Amino acid sequence: MSDFDRYAIKGGLSGRARLTLLTRIFTPSTSRLLDEAGVPPGAACLDAGCGGGDVARDLAVRAGPGGRVVGIDLDRAKLAVARKEAEAAGLAIEYRTGDILDPLGEPFDVIYMRFLLSHLRTPATALAHAAEALRPGGAIILEDVDFSGHFSYPDSPALRRYVDLYTATVAGRGGDANIGPRLPSLLAAAGFNDIRVNVVCLAATDDKLKLLNPVTMEAIADAVVADGLAPVDEVRRLIDDLYxxxxxxxxxxxxxxxxxxxxxxxxxxI
Ligand SMILES: C[S@@+](CC[C@H](N)C(=O)[O-])C[C@H]1O[C@@H](n2cnc3c(N)ncnc32)[C@H](O)[C@@H]1O
Known part of the structure; x- marks a missing residue:
């Protein structure tokens, strides 16, 4: 199975539509993170596993005309949309098809990864490549999931089943849906210092935010069934219950x- 086929979430245009919803929800917390970590004007930035390039565009605005932004992803269809959106926004971002498990081969001042490391068989390899590619004093900025943190009131068996299926699907394909708390130790092992942490857990009663759960369940449905983790009828009922x-x-x-x-x-x- 190639890295692209191993990825548990449906890619291409429907994958990009899910990322649009995800970005709308997470833009405020990601912006606060980028403010705090700092993206200096003129910086050379990498958005690794950039998907539709939503954060790459934010990085390009922050780095300004003297900066440079590269987005790397395995998914050509998402990158094609990202190129058009950057062009429409007048931003010069270079999108490349590539695997973050390969060496980067050029220097950066800022390397950002959102919801990427949880899907990798060897996240330490991606961080080693980032450490190699960053200039001294350069910043690595990570955001990733801790799926065990989901909660609901009243208790929801459907939500618990979705969390279990997502976690098992990602694990079966070599990832870790609970990687979030491991990020500081992974960064320390890769040689980074001045490690800082913040935790975000968004919750709501309205559907604008809650819809991300059924939309994600739909996006992993094919993988769940293909991996034999649940029959198609159960998956359909679960998606209906989550909606x-x-x-x-x-x-x-x-x-x-x-x-x-x-x-x-x-x-x-070194
Ligand atoms: C959950 S999406 C997040 C996209 C984007 N970072 C965001 O937050 O909007 C994860 C992305 O990582 C990409 N990906 C997965 N494995 C990869 C790898 N080994 N190298 C590069 N990209 C990868 C997927 O194609 C997908 O677009």
Whole structure:
């Protein structure tokens, strides 16, 4: 199975539509993270596993005309949309088809990864490549999931089943849907210092936010069935139940807990 086929979430244009919803929801917390970690004007930035390029565009605005932004992803269809959107916004972003498990081969001042490491068989390899490519003092900025952090009130068996299926599907394909709390130790092992952490767990009663759960369940449905984790009938019922709960204002439901972690490459990293 190639890395692209191993990815548990449906890619291409429907994958890009899910990322549009995800970005609308997470833009405020991602912006606060980028403010805090710092993206200096003129910086050379990489958005690794950039998907539709939503954060790459934010990085390009922050780095300004003297900066440079590269977005790398395995999914050509998402990159094609990202190129058009960057062009329409008048932003010069270079999108490349590539695997983050390959060496980067050029220097950066800022490397950002959102919801990428949880899908990788060897996240430490991606961080080693980032450490190699960052200039001394450069920033690594990570956001990733801790799926065990979902909650709802009243308790929802459908939400618990979705969390279990997502976690098992990602694990079966070599990833870790609970990687979030491991990010600081992964960064320390890769030689980074000045490691900082913040945790975000969004929850709401309205469907604008809660819809991400059924939409994600739909996006992993093919993988769940292909991997033999649940029969197609159960998956269909589960998606219906999650939509019903998303539209029910009497239910408080969270999304995944997200761990944000940022650090610096020391001057003397070998
Ligand atoms: C959950 S999406 C997140 C996209 C984007 N970072 C965001 O937050 O909007 C994960 C992305 O990582 C990409 N991906 C998965 N494995 C990859 C790899 N080994 N190298 C590069 N991209 C990868 C997928 O194609 C997908 O677009």
């Amino acid at each position: 019903e709960e998303a539209h029910d204002p009497g239910t408080l439901t969270s999304l995944t807990r997200v761990v944000q972690c940022w650090a610096r490459r020391p001057d003397d990293l």
